[in-house]
Amino acid sequence: xxxxxxxxxxxxxxxxxxxxTNAAIAEPVRTTLREMGYKFHTADTSDVAIxxxxxxxxxxxxxxxxxxxxxxxxxxxxSYFSNLPMAQRRTxxxxxxxxxxxxxxxxxxxxxxxxxxxxxxxxRNLTAILKKSRVEFDGLYKVYRDVVSAV
Numbered sequence: 001x002x003x004x005x006x007x008x009x010x011x012x013x014x015x016x017x018x019x020x021t022n023a024a025i026a027e028p029v030r031t032t033l034r035e036m037g038y039k040f041h042t043a044d045t046s047d048v049a050i051x052x053x054x055x056x057x058x059x060x061x062x063x064x065x066x067x068x069x070x071x072x073x074x075x076x077x078x079s080y081f082s083n084l085p086m087a088q089r090r091t092x093x094x095x096x097x098x099x100x101x102x103x104x105x106x107x108x109x110x111x112x113x114x115x116x117x118x119x120x121x122x123x124r125n126l127t128a129i130l131k132k133s134r135v136e137f138d139g140l141y142k143v144y145r146d147v148v149s150a151v
Contacts, residue, residue: 014039016056020049020077021064024118025097032126036134052078058092060134063114065098072098072112082113090093090144092121093137095130103129 010016017033017040019026026042033040038060043049046068053061063070065124072078081094094114101108101117103125108117116133118126 010039010056015060016040016058017060017062018043018049018052018056018058019062020046020067021062021097022067025064025123028123028126029097032130033060036130046080049077053092060093060095060130062095062097063122065096065100072100078113087148089121090141090148093134095133104133110118 015036015038017038019029019033019040019042021029030040030042041056041058042053043052048061049067052058056091061077063075063077067076068076070076078094078096081089081092093116095116095118096109096112096114097118097120101119101124103117103119105117109115115137116129118129122129
């Protein structure tokens with residue numbers, strides 16, 4: 001295991017994330033997440049990504065459109081999240097990175113069943129994009145999460 005692939009343990013209160021991308025995209029994503037104060041795990045395969053989400057609730061999950069060697073429509077990580085119950089889905093902000101997306105396009109995000117889409121060409125602005133989107137995500141689901149925790 002390389003130093004980048006070793007699993008970092010999270011403590012209570014840590015901001016957590018999972019990166020499911022190829023190496024070229026993973027580096028700017030890691031840099032952005034570090035700047036925002038997130039700890040992260042990386043997944044080399046879709047099986048590893050899905051396994052990690054079964055045991056860890058991640059605040060942000062970043063998935064590349066062709067992660068796992070398939071197409072966007074056959075992406076196993078996206079398929080897995082599409083079938084989760086709402087209570088589990090609303091705990092993680094799902095970010096989809098690809099070449100065919102217009103960054104911050106809410107309709108494309110809705111169509112892909114994610115909270116945010118980012119074009120690969122906009123990775124240089126990923127920090128600002130994620131900060132804005134995270135504030136919106138937290139505002140949108142705050143009431144829902146408060147009700148769920150009260151029940």
